[in-house]
Amino acid sequence: MSKMSKVVVPEMPPLEREMIALRIANMLEDGSYVNLGIGIPTLVSNWIEGRDIIIQAEIGMLKCGPLADEGEQDQDRINASCQFVHEMPGCSYFNVETSFAMIRGGRMDVAVLGALQVSAKGDLAGWNNPARGLGKTGNIGGSMDLAVGAAKLIVAMEHFTPGGEPKILDVCNYPLTAKECVDVIVTNYALIEVTPKGLVLKEAIPGITAEDVQKMTAAKLIVADDFHEMEL
C-alpha cells in the first residue's frame, strides 16, 4: 500500500495548522511536562495559556513561556528553535546533558513532533526528507531522543505531503527517527491511535467519514467502536 499513488482529496476543507494544534492541546493533561517540536507542534503553545502545563525547551529550560516581542528579548533566552522566549515563574535553566537526561530518562509526559511519514506500527520518519538529497546526513537535533524517551509521543502533521502523497504508510520509506514510537497521530483530517492491533481511527473532522480517511491513508485503519466527529 505504501506504493499507492496520489489519492483524491475530499472536498471538505481540512483543518488549519492552528486547529491541529488545538486538538492536541486539548489532549494534554494539567500537571504534565511537555516538549513541543518545530512546526505545527510549536503552535500548541498558543492554546495552553493559563493552563498548568510545563513546557521544556531542550536547549535547557523548563517553564518556557510564550515568544518574546521586540523590547522584551534577551539574546541569552531562546528556545530550541532559536526564538526569543519569556520565562514563567518556577523556571529553571540547565545544561544540555541534563536536558537530555530528562528526555531520554522518561521525564517528558508528552512530546509533540512533526513527521514526514508514520508507519502502521508507529515508526516515525521526520528528520530527513530524501528529496533534499543529503543522503544519510541531515538535521537530527533532539528528535530521536524525544521519540525514544517521551512517555507519550503525539505526531502533529498534515495528512498529505505538499505533493499530495499520503504520509501514513504501511512502512516508512524515508530514514527513520525511531521505530514503534508514535502513540497518536493528529492530522488535518483525523485523529488516529497506534495500538498493538494496528492504527485505530478515533476521530475525523466534520464532513469526513471513516471511509474517506481510509482512502486518504496508505495503511489499514481499524475504525474505533467510539469513532466520532472531532470536536474543537
Add this chain to the structure above:
Amino acid sequence: MSKMSKVVVPEMPPLEREMIALRIANMLEDGSYVNLGIGIPTLVSNWIEGRDIIIQAEIGMLKCGPLADEGEQDQDRINASCQFVHEMPGCSYFNVETSFAMIRGGRMDVAVLGALQVSAKGDLAGWNNPARGLGKTGNIGGSMDLAVGAAKLIVAMEHFTPGGEPKILDVCNYPLTAKECVDVIVTNYALIEVTPKGLVLKEAIPGITAEDVQKMTAAKLIVADDFHEMEL
C-alpha cells in the same frame, strides 16, 4: 618473597607521619589539583599553606581549606572525611557525579592515598584489611576511582604493618584497590618509584642504607643511580 616473615627493623628512628606528609608536600608542584586520602595523606595539607595547590574534597568541593575550629564550623561544609573545613577564595561546590567525573576523567594531577600493601608492579591494596573479617565487602569510598583516575598516584604509608610485616611485596595478598596504579611510595624509611623496570629506590632517611631498605622490603628494589638521603 611475599611469604617473607618479620624483618629486623633498623635502630634508626623512622620518620614521624607528619614528616612523610612533608616529603610528599615537597613533591607537589604549584598549580596542581590534588586529592588527599584519609590518614597520613590528610597531613599533607598542613605543609602547603600559602602554596598554589588546589585541594579537592571528593564530597564535591574544590579549594578546600584547612580544618575549621569550633565557632567557624558549618554543618554543610565538611570534607570527605566528615571534618569541618574552611573554603578558600575561588572555591566551588558541586555534586558527587561531577566530583568523580573530575577524578575518573583524569583532572586530578595528584592523588595521595594510604595503603595496606603495594606490589612490585604498583598494585595497591588499601580498602580491605582481611583481619577485619568482612570478606569481600568493606569501605571502598573514592579510593578505587582515585587510584585509577589520578595522573599521579602517591602512596603515603608506614613501611611496616603494626604487626611488623612488610607492606611492599612482590604481589599483594589483600584485596586490591587497583592494579598497576601507584607511581611513588613514600614511607617512614624511604622513597620508592614504581617504574616499568620495577621498584626504584630513590631516597632513604638519614642513617639508613639502600641495603637496609631492601632488607625491610619484600620485593626486589633497584637502587637508583642518584640514590640519596631524603631531605626534608
Add this chain to the structure above:
Amino acid sequence: MDKTYASVEEAIADIPDGATIAFGSFFTAGKPTALTKALAKKGVKDLTIVVQQVGTGNEEMLELVTNGQIKKAICNYPFPRSASKGAQHPFEQAVRNGKIKLEIYPIGTFVEKLRCAGAGIPGFYTPTGVGTVVGEGKEVRVFNGIECLLELALPVDYAFVHAWKGDREGNLVYRFTAQNYNNAMAMAGKVTIAEVETLVDAGELDPNFIHTPGIFVKRVVETGRPEFNSAAV
C-alpha cells in the same frame, strides 16, 4: 503544579514493603533526616536502601536497621571507619550475620549508576574496579587499551533528598557540600521526595541557579533546618 505535602508522613504514605529507596547524604551533610525518621515510624519493611554509608553519624538510618526494616543495602562506604567501632555497630553486625545483604561499589560507579538511571542510560563502562572484587562476574571490555567494567543503571522506587531551599514545583537548591548525592538520587527516583529547609513559591528561586530542576521531584515537604554536629561522629 503544587507538589507540596503538609507533612513527611503524608509524603511517604504510599511507600510499600519491599521498596527500593535512595537516601541523600555524604556522612552527615545533606541527610534527609525528617523523611528517614518518618520511614522508621511507619514501620515499612523488607526495604532495599541505597545510601553512602550507615556506620557514621546516621542515627536515622540506624533506627531502620535496629527495627529490622532493611533487607538489603547498596553502599560505597558502608561501615564505621574503625574496626573496633564496626564490631559493635548494629549495621555491620546485621551484615555479618546475614540479616542484611550488602552490595558495594566505588563512589564514582555508585553515583554514576544513579545518574544513568535518571538519564535513560542503561549501562556504561568504567575503568574503576577492574581486577578487584568489584569486577567479579562483570563484563570486562578494552577501550583504547584500558580494561573497563560494564556497570548498569540503578533506578530506585523512591529517593529521599534534603535541600536547603525548594519551591512548590520541586526546584531545589542545596548548600555547600550538602549537595553531594542528592541530585543523582533525585534523578534516579521514580518518586523523588524532597525535604526542604525553606519552602518558597514558584518564581522566588533564581532560575539560573537551580541545582535540581523540579521535573525530577514529585513531592516537596518543608521540614526546617536540622541541627547536628559532624565533628561528633
Add this chain to the structure above:
Amino acid sequence: MDKTYASVEEAIADIPDGATIAFGSFFTAGKPTALTKALAKKGVKDLTIVVQQVGTGNEEMLELVTNGQIKKAICNYPFPRSASKGAQHPFEQAVRNGKIKLEIYPIGTFVEKLRCAGAGIPGFYTPTGVGTVVGEGKEVRVFNGIECLLELALPVDYAFVHAWKGDREGNLVYRFTAQNYNNAMAMAGKVTIAEVETLVDAGELDPNFIHTPGIFVKRVVETGRPEFNSAAV
C-alpha cells in the same frame, strides 16, 4: 593559579593544524564568538570541529568554512532548516561536494559523548538511534528488553566555551540558555579555553553556584558581551 590570557590570540596561539575543537553554542546562544574569530584569523587548517550546527546564525564558524580550514565536522543539527537556504549555504555545499566530512548524532548522544570524555567513561549505551542511520555499524545490545546502541566518548583537543562571568581560576557561570553545550564541552576538552563577558577575581563568584568548576578550564580571556540578534537568523 591565574589562568587568564591577555588576548584571544594568545589564548589560542598553540593550536596546531589538525586539531579537534569543540565550540559551545545552541544556535546563537553561548557562542564563543571572539575565540572563533581569532581561529579564523590564525588560519590553522585541517580542523575537526564539534559543534551543534553551522547553518544558522553562526557567521564565525562560516568563516572557518569559507577559509577552507575545516576537514571534518561532528554535529547534531548541521544545516540550515530550510532546504532552499541549505542549497545556498557554503557549509552544506562543502559537505555535499565532499570537502568537509560530516558525522552526525542525536543531541542526547552528542552531548553525552562529550560529558563521558570528561568523566573518564569510554562508552555508554543509549536507546536513541536504534534502527536508524545513526545505528549503522554500531553494536546493539538489549537491556531490560530495550535495544540500545553502544556510543563512545568524544574527547577533544581544545574546547572553546563562552561564559557570562568567570574568575581568574577558571570557574564559570553561564546565563540562561547560553549555558547549553558549554559545560559538557569544557569537560571534554584537554585544553578548555573560556571567553568570559566579565572577568572577576577568585572569591567573587558565589561558590555554591558555579556552573563549571575551574578544574575543567585551562585558559580564561575576557572578551566582553557580544551583541547579536537571534531573531535575525
